[in-house]
Amino acid sequence: MKLRKASMWLAPALLSLTLSTCMALLYFLNLPKLTGNSHGWHRNISILLWHWPFNRPYPLEGDVCLDMYSIPRCLLTDNRSRFDQADAVVFHYKELQTAQEKLPLHLRRPPAQKWVWLSLESPAVIKNIRAYNHLFNWTMTYRQDADIFMPYGRMIPQRTNESFLVPKNRSCLASWVVSKYNSHHNRSHVFLQLRKHISVEVYGSSNRRPLAKEQLLPTIARCHFYLAFENAISKDYITEKLWRNAFQAGTVPVVLGPPRSNYEAFVPRDSFIHVNDFNSTKELASFLKRLATDTAQYELYFKWHKEHAIHVYTDWRERLCHICKRYNELPSFKVYHDLEGWAWQ
Structure with missing residues (x-):
């Protein structure tokens, strides 16, 4: 008798549980796909x-x-x-x-x-x-x-065993591509001082020497150094001037922007030259001229190619x-x- 009463009580409970389970399944099946x-x-x-x-x-x-x-x-x-x-x-x-x-x-x-x-x-x-x-x-x-x-770009692990070959017989010391030249910018002041000591090839609409997109990197690649000068100095503000114009062209960037420590948060410390590392533009110019003639030291700036590649977000x-x-x-x-x-x- 007790068993019969228990069965009578348990059957509706099981039915209710089954219905609840089904309803829950139907609910989840109708949700957006979950992964x-x-x-x-x-x-x-x-x-x-x-x-x-x-x-x-x-x-x-x-x-x-x-x-x-x-x-x-x-x-x-x-x-x-x-x-x-x-x-x-x-x-x-x-x-x-x-x-x-x-x-x-x-x-x-x-x-x-x-x-x-x-x-x-x-x-x-x-x-x-x-x-x-x-x-x-x-x-x-x-x-x-x-x-x-x-960011404008980043270094990613290199997935190939091919080694980067540093271009030989560069035909110019340094280049700079600037689209919006402003004499009040700090970069303009540094450039004018630097140009007193070394030759810098300047391109861009500002000086009526524009470069077509397909000409940009090959032109920069002719030079030992590229002036990756930012138009403003701000935390983490490291633009395509470094990632594309310098690194992808295969030249050594001379950077002007946030402090060296900020650059080193993104790239190896021996992959670039920072303007702030020198007491004067004359000292910087002397360093660049000396480095351009020292093949072994110059090629050390390209060691990062063995383990990394550049990805630019465009x-x-x-x-x-x-x-x-x-x-x-x-x-x-x-x-x-x-x-x-x-x-x-």
Whole structure:
């Protein structure tokens, strides 16, 4: 009798449990596709670019992040009608500053949606962003303390046993490519002083000697040294002048920018020459002339080629895809209440 009563009580409970289990399975089956990794479970992430930087669009057909950069579960779009479905919306600083674009403050912003402030500019040119305080959740810049760190370039482990051959018979000592020459910049002052002691071949629109894209690296490669002078001195502000113009051309960079210790956070200390290592431009010039004639010492600046290669970020799609790599690691409730203060650090 007791067994019969127990069975009568247990049957509905099992039925209820089975129904609950089925409901749970149906719930999870109808969720967006979940995939596990070392950071936990996450779903497809949708990134909306509100406007293309400098109004230069790229095609977004297919699974760009996966097909081109092996970054899965990352969907890129520039279709503003998908605003409500976007996990993150990216706004490039330049177009906001010049009033070519405006923030979509008139739209109802989904509670979980993140707004990303994107800029590769130095603090010297960042202005009028106080109005954007309390709006942005994440920053995406070349700075290491940005939420999405996106440098101009980086060294990556070399995957080949081929050794780099230092070009012989260089036909010039040093070169400099400058598109926006400003006599008030520190780099202009250093260049003018340096030119008193050595010959520097100068190219760019500023002196009416422009170089076509395909001519840039071969022209620089003719010289022993390249003046990788930044137009502003700021933390982590190390641009394509080092990564592309010098390293990819196969010449030794003479850098002017943040302190040597900052450069060494990105590249080997013996891969470049820093202006600050010398007491005067005359001393620097003497060093460059002497080094150019000492083949053994000169070639030491290329040791890094044995273990590393250079990757330069030029495609905005690649930068955007990297947001997905960081998405699940970033704080969900972060807001920049003083974006201007952060940007000017």
